[in-house]
Amino acid sequence: MAKKVLSIEIGQQVTKAVVIDFLKKNPHVYNAFSFDTPEGVMEDGYVKDKDRMAQLLREQMKDNGVKEKEVVFSIASSKIASREVTVPYVPEKNLDNLINATAQDYFPVNMDEYTLAYNVLETVKEKDKKSLKLLLLAAPDSLIQNYYSLADLMGVRVESIDYYGNGSMQVLQKHIGSGYSVCVQIGSLNTMVSVLKENQQIMQRTIPYGTNTIIETMLAHPALECRDETDAMEMLCRENVVYSTLDYEDETVRGTRISEDQWKRSGQSREARKAVTDAVGGILLSVIRVVDYFGSRYPDCQLGYIYITGMGVKIRGLDTLFEREMDLPVRKLEKLTNITFSRGFARSLQDQTEYIAAIGAAIEPVGFSLKELKNKQGRAASMRTVKIILAGSVVVAVALVAVGWFRLVGANKENENLKMEKQSLQSINQVYTENEQATKKFEDAAALHVATSTKNQNLVALIEQLQKKLPKQMQVSTLQTTEDKVTLTITTKTKISVAKMLVEFEGIDLLTNVNVASIAGAESENDKIDEYTFSVTADYTQLPTKEEKDVSLDEADTTTTDTTQTAQ
Structure with a gap:
């Protein structure tokens, strides 16, 4: 029988909890309850009034017949930093050491004051290389200690601590079809946007x-x-x-x-x-x-x-x-599948979908824990490793002595072969010199071509893109271009269409650094603003022509050839 835990999400406005199977892909929810979080108790994930919250949770557990003593907390806080990183493939037992050694590269903070956790999103295979894609998280030690202290006041033991975004993903990935999909989880204070491919998370933003x-x-x-x-x-x-x-x-x-x-x-x-x-x-x-x-x-x-x-x-x-x-x-997403609920639990739309983070935290939490606990577990594992190393070192020492002599003989033979190969490749220097001269002539010709180009060659393409991207209720009064700048004067009926226009302009390749300085409204006879006028300025870029693209590819081929010849 699977182990049961009480999984708790303490939100800014509502606290939710479920009694659920722990570390089970298709868990059973035995009980669930929620209550309003008192004002001032929570602040960005921290439980400010732990005594009051512990008392409320004990009372709710008693009223709902919850007797579980192991708890899992799901935390939502802006203090938790997250990164999606790719690391070289290593066995799972060595992954902790790799992450601890490279964490400073991903988080520009003092890592002595932060606790790390991670979740393996997928194993990436490219040709003969394998790598791991991870959701890497860093939480302040004070935040993790905050929940361990709350558990002590409740009289329960912390089984694990999860990140809100990970818990949601554990549930949502079971409800997404094949291919790439976007899941938008709209909560009271924030919205979580996840891009998923079947059972894998590709990207997540808050x-x-x-x-x-x-x-x-x-x-x-x-x-x-x-x-x-x-x-x-x-x-x-x-x-x-x-x-x-x-x-x-x-x-x-x-x-x-x-x-x-x-x-x-x-x-x-x-x-x-x-x-x-x-x-x-x-x-x-x-x-x-x-x-x-x-x-x-x-x-x-x-x-x-x-x-x-x-x-x-x-x-x-x-x-x-x-x-x-x-x-x-x-x-x-109106109903949760692969998750069963006890008959006594109200299975309305709101009940099921609003407990997603608490349910997911019990399925596969990232596993934040106190550093003291991690260090204790690490010391025990180190002692076992030392004993194994001492036993194996004796065998290895004997083998090294026997193998060393054979390696020396082989190395001397390889050295003679390399000297002969070096002598046979002396003629390559002349080929290298000729290639350098040809490359210099080519670069001079390419520079002359660039100097005679003008950005207004793409003016027709710019106008066509503007016609496609501008909201249909907008009208362009003037369009002015220089070598580096584009200025448009536009009128529209609504302010929200300006925001929509800025989003659409991100897809125009010829424009960068799009800016709207101000918006002026024109009032009608009834003192209402019927029309807005504003100016848009942007940097004017030039797309490479087909010939320039071919030049770029040829340069890349030339560089590759030169590098290979030099190495030889």
Whole structure:
């Protein structure tokens, strides 16, 4: 029978816990409970009031019949640094030593004050070489000690400590189909964006926006009549207050609280709906940037689906907005598979998906632990290693004496052969000199070609790219180019379209360092801003012509040939 643990995620607003099988790929959840985290108890992953939180957890464990004494904590904190790194392949028993020796290269901090943990994402095979792709994490010692102290006050023992992003990935990777997919986990305070390929995580980024940003926007608009945060969240789930595009182009959807005539007459309500869409758009545009970055790093990888989960999955219309703006099919993750729940546990959509981090922490945690515990385990392992080495060294010493004489004879023979080969290769010096002279002439010709080029050769290509990338509601008044700069004067109806334009301009190869200094609004007769005018400046780059690309390839071939001849 699998070992059971109590897996706990102490969030800024809500604390969630599950009784679950430990280190099992398809675990069983025996019990689950959640409660509001008291204000001021948590601060960026640290439990500030450990006595109060320990008392609350003990009371909740008693009320829910939880008797487990081994716990796993899932921590979400900006203090935990994460890196996706690739290291040479080594046996698992040697991986800790390799990571400890190279950690300073990945984290520019004093590693004496940090605890390391990792998770093997995949084994990469390239030709005859193997390497390991790792999710490498560094957490402050004080943060890890904070949770061990909390466990002592609770009267339980820490089995393991996990990172929030890793726990989520352990669950989500079981629900993703074949090929490359994006999983967007929208929480209350932040959004986790993961790029997955079947059972492997390729990339993960955290966006500092969540449903709280959307709710705050709703509460700021009296036209929506939201009494509190709970009322605002219920309205988001019940009524479609989110437009289906960032250009607000879909038909206005009437809510159930006011009549159709009232809704049509209420310009304030429409403005509120636009503001809510902009709040969701802030999350969406950040997701688009992550996807664009993935595309730049992996240009040959085609994304298949976008999966949405977390609290944001309940927002009505959010999936349609993501699908239309990202031009990818969207699926809602509404039920957890490969995980079974006891009959007494409420299996609603919210219950299952909101416990993802706590469930995943028990499946395969990264394993943060106190350095004192690691050192104790390391000393015990070292003693066993010393005994093995002493026994083997006697055998090795005898073998080395016997083998050494045979190696000496072979080395002398090889030395004679190398001297003869060196003598036969003396004629290569003349070939090398001729190649150097030809290369110099070629470089002079290439420099002359570059000096006669102008960036305005690509002006037509630039205009074509602008026509494709500009949102359709924008109009370009002027376009000015110099040898190094491009300046455009543009008018538009909405500010959010400016943000969308900046995202689209990242795909224009001819422009870099795109900047919008300011935006001026033109008011209509009813004192509302109907039109915005702004200037865009960017550095003008020049794409290499076909001939220049051929030149670059020839230079690479020449360099390779020279290096080979010199080595010989």
